[in-house]
Amino acid sequence: MSGDSNLQEKVSDSSEATSRDSFKVQSCPECGSSRLMRDYECAEVVCMDCGIVVAAKIADRGPEWRAFDDEQRSKRTRVGAPLTYTIHDKGLSTTIDWHDRDVYGKSLSPGQKAQVYHRLRKWQRRIRVSDATERNLAFALSEITKISNNLSLPKSILETASVIYRKAVKERLIRGRSIQGVTSAAIYLACRQCGLPRTLDEIAQSSTVNKKEVGRSYRFLIRELDYKIPPLRPSQYITKFSNQLTMQGKVEEIAHKILASAKQLKLTSGRGPTGIAAAASYVASVLTGERKTQREIAEIAQVTEVTIRNRYKELVERLMFEISI
DNA sequence: AAGACGAAAGTGGTTGA
């Protein structure tokens, strides 16, 4: 903490604010201004408009040291990498570097190397992955990472899927099920939870299990872990398809508009979201003159041309009817 | 000739008795 102790005492008399809630202050109680300045030298929060001290004795949450370059920063920092659920011990344990060098960067002698290889690493492994559950978790999480990398999913999905799998382990749901099935299902569940449109097929293709198994495990997880997952909205698919079809932003915009009207006309309920999204994309592509064939869209949307035609027919019929009225 | 259209039969999943 930095600051003049005399000054701190003085302001502590004039203000009841504690360091804990000073961080929550959003606006000045006197003039309502939101232009507040945190002065860590004086440990105060000051209103920039009327000059009143809004909070005092605030805690400086930054580091107490200064660093002028990267090297100094890495030397002075006392915390490690953030916690991650994607590693079975949350990334807390020590990892032995694969460079066989000592702390000074010198190569190890052959004798020392043998020692490092055979003793240190062996015990390191034994300590890190101690029992069967740990081993299971370590294997499963590496599977999740693999599938997630295959599908180039964002890191947040990877973390979410890892948390879901951990929950499943905690509830003892893995017993008697294939790890691959549950890991794939956890990824699919994470995608659904985050509103990322990925199909069961895509997940199945990136893992070793088939679509049916992923689906079964997914339903099992939903039921047992009590998840409430809303069905994917067609609009989420439109964005995905537009990207894959490299359509202009305008086409996507029109497709969204078509979808909104279709929803109002109750054309969307009970229908597969992919089919509707594909049809809306098709209509939009025709309307804008940036025409895509039904087959192109069908291939990307993983539905048949017939389905696109059926949805498209309904859309055109009803929308034209609405317009004519 | 490619793409669009539509009919008919088949498939896999859900629902309710």
Place this chain on the structure above:
DNA sequence: TCAACAACTTTCGTCTT
């Protein structure tokens, strides 16, 4: 467990551009 059902797929012939 099984039949009924809706949505969707597959296949194939025909029409349009």
